[in-house]
Amino acid sequence: xxxxRLTELFEETSADxxxxxxxxxxxxxxxxxxxRRQVLATVxxxxxxxxxxxxxxxxxxxDFRPAPPAPAPSVPVPSARVVTGGVDVVPPAPVVRPVxxxxxxxxxxxxxxxxxxxxxxxxxxxxxxxxxESADQSMRPLHVLDAAGxxxxxxxxxxxxxxxxxxxxxxxxxxxxxxxxxxxVAVPQPEALVVIDLPAAKAHxxxxxxxxxxxxxxxxxxxxxxxxxxGVVRVDWAAGxxxxxxxxxxxxxxxxxxVASGDIAELIGAEGGRKVRVWRPGDxxxxxxxxxxxxxxxxxxxxxxxxxxxxIPDRTGRVAAAAWGDHTxxxxxxxxxxxxxxxxxxxxxxxxxxxxxxxxxxxxxCCAALDWIDDQTLLVKTDLxxxxxxxxxxxxxxxxxxxxxxxxVSIRLP
Numbered sequence: 542x543x544x545x546r547l548t549e550l551f552e553e554t555s556a557d558x559x560x561x562x563x564x565x566x567x568x569x570x571x572x573x574x575x576x577r578r579q580v581l582a583t584v585x586x587x588x589x590x591x592x593x594x595x596x597x598x599x600x601x602x603x604d605f606r607p608a609p610p611a612p613a614p615s616v617p618v619p620s621a622r623v624v625t626g627g628v629d630v631v632p633p634a635p636v637v638r639p640v641x642x643x644x645x646x647x648x649x650x651x652x653x654x655x656x657x658x659x660x661x662x663x664x665x666x667x668x669x670x671x672x673x674e675s676a677d678q679s680m681r682p683l684h685v686l687d688a689a690g691x692x693x694x695x696x697x698x699x700x701x702x703x704x705x706x707x708x709x710x711x712x713x714x715x716x717x718x719x720x721x722x723x724x725x726v727a728v729p730q731p732e733a734l735v736v737i738d739l740p741a742a743k744a745h746x747x748x749x750x751x752x753x754x755x756x757x758x759x760x761x762x763x764x765x766x767x768x769x770x771x772g773v774v775r776v777d778w779a780a781g782x783x784x785x786x787x788x789x790x791x792x793x794x795x796x797x798x799x800v801a802s803g804d805i806a807e808l809i810g811a812e813g814g815r816k817v818r819v820w821r822p823g824d825x826x827x828x829x830x831x832x833x834x835x836x837x838x839x840x841x842x843x844x845x846x847x848x849x850x851x852x853i854p855d856r857t858g859r860v861a862a863a864a865w866g867d868h869t870x871x872x873x874x875x876x877x878x879x880x881x882x883x884x885x886x887x888x889x890x891x892x893x894x895x896x897x898x899x900x901x902x903x904x905x906x907c908c909a910a911l912d913w914i915d916d917q918t919l920l921v922k923t924d925l926x927x928x929x930x931x932x933x934x935x936x937x938x939x940x941x942x943x944x945x946x947x948x949x950v951s952i953r954l955p
Contacts, residue, residue: 629936638939642690661739669714698744719951721799736778755792760801767792788820796851831891842869861910
């Protein structure tokens with residue numbers, strides 16, 4: 542038997558096999574790359590090396606055992622919709638189509654006014670710039686973009702980088718930092734949470750035990766604060782109170798909810814496969830936990846390995862999140878664990894309704910779902926294009942910015 546025939550038999554046998562566990566383990570080891578780690582270099586040359594090196598220290602995967610099945614929820618479950626599933630691919634040169642009031646160029650003017658003298662009634666974006674190729678790795682300030690498209694620098698509040706138990710540092714702004722109404726910015730800190738009240742141009746610092754690396758909002762009054770694993774605390778920023786949260790959700794996987802006490806969905810890799818897990822704040826057991834259904838995209842040769850970053854909810858029971866996985870096309874090269882993608886998942890039935898193939902020539906954790914412009918259009922940040930829109934009904938992809946955006950961005954469009 543020839544080597545070519547052996548290869549064919551192997552591919553036929555393994556076509557429908559779930560990606561091996563060692564691939565997921567390798568990703569878990571490297572998952573600290575999900576946040577742009579700032580390694581304090583002693584020389585500029587070392588900083589340049591760090592810019593292309595994937596950190597190897599990782600967080601443990603979700604280390605809690607799923608709770609027993611919960612009783613039927615007391616509120617209606619989002620109804621499953623009949624959809625035409627499909628896979629879309631980012632074109633080489635998407636047409637540029639602005640999304641007001643977002644700028645085509647995210648270059649922030651050096652003379653941007655200070656928040657202390659220019660309160661912002663409503664922000665559409667919070668931005669923290671970074672430059673991994675620069676020898677200067679000091680933390681950059683936070684800026685907000687107001688509804689009129691003007692930049693304002695946040696100069697109130699005292700905050701710095703976050704860090705994990707191993708001392709790995711990261712800039713504090715998260716994609717879920719801006720409140721649903723665009724009026725407050727939640728900034729996690731070791732042993733504290735800082736909330737910037739933009740209309741009042743005032744910072745509130747609330748003591749919160751722990752390293753506190755992740756945040757997400759439950760409505761406009763409650764911030765859920767945690768690290769990379771399961772478990773959060775509830776912070777009422779206005780009252781300055783902190784309370785335990787019974788739901789064992791993760792502020793890394795969850796995207797929060799625009800509605801106070803609204804359900805929060807996670808896309809996770811758990812024992813037994815990839816799952817959708819939905820929590821209701823205040824309840825110790827999940828509302829539901831479902832296996833992810835790849836039935837619509839598997840015929841195109843796609844398989845999921847792991848999601849990274851928050852699952853951003855729309856208002857119809859779906860979430861969108863960045864991921865990586867495999868693609869086994871009918872003909873051609875098989876890419877094992879190297880395809881970056883964004884998925885839209887129905888939290889009522891676990892169905893992957895649409896998948897955006899971003900290709901393989903990108904950094905791990907290159908991209909992030911940011912916000913839903915409407916019920917069909919998702920705003921996505923990528924490492925090469927900057928900001929793009931993706932119509933999950935038609936598959937149309939357009940470019941919002943004219944170039945990459947070297948910044949962590951949190952966006953809440955009106």
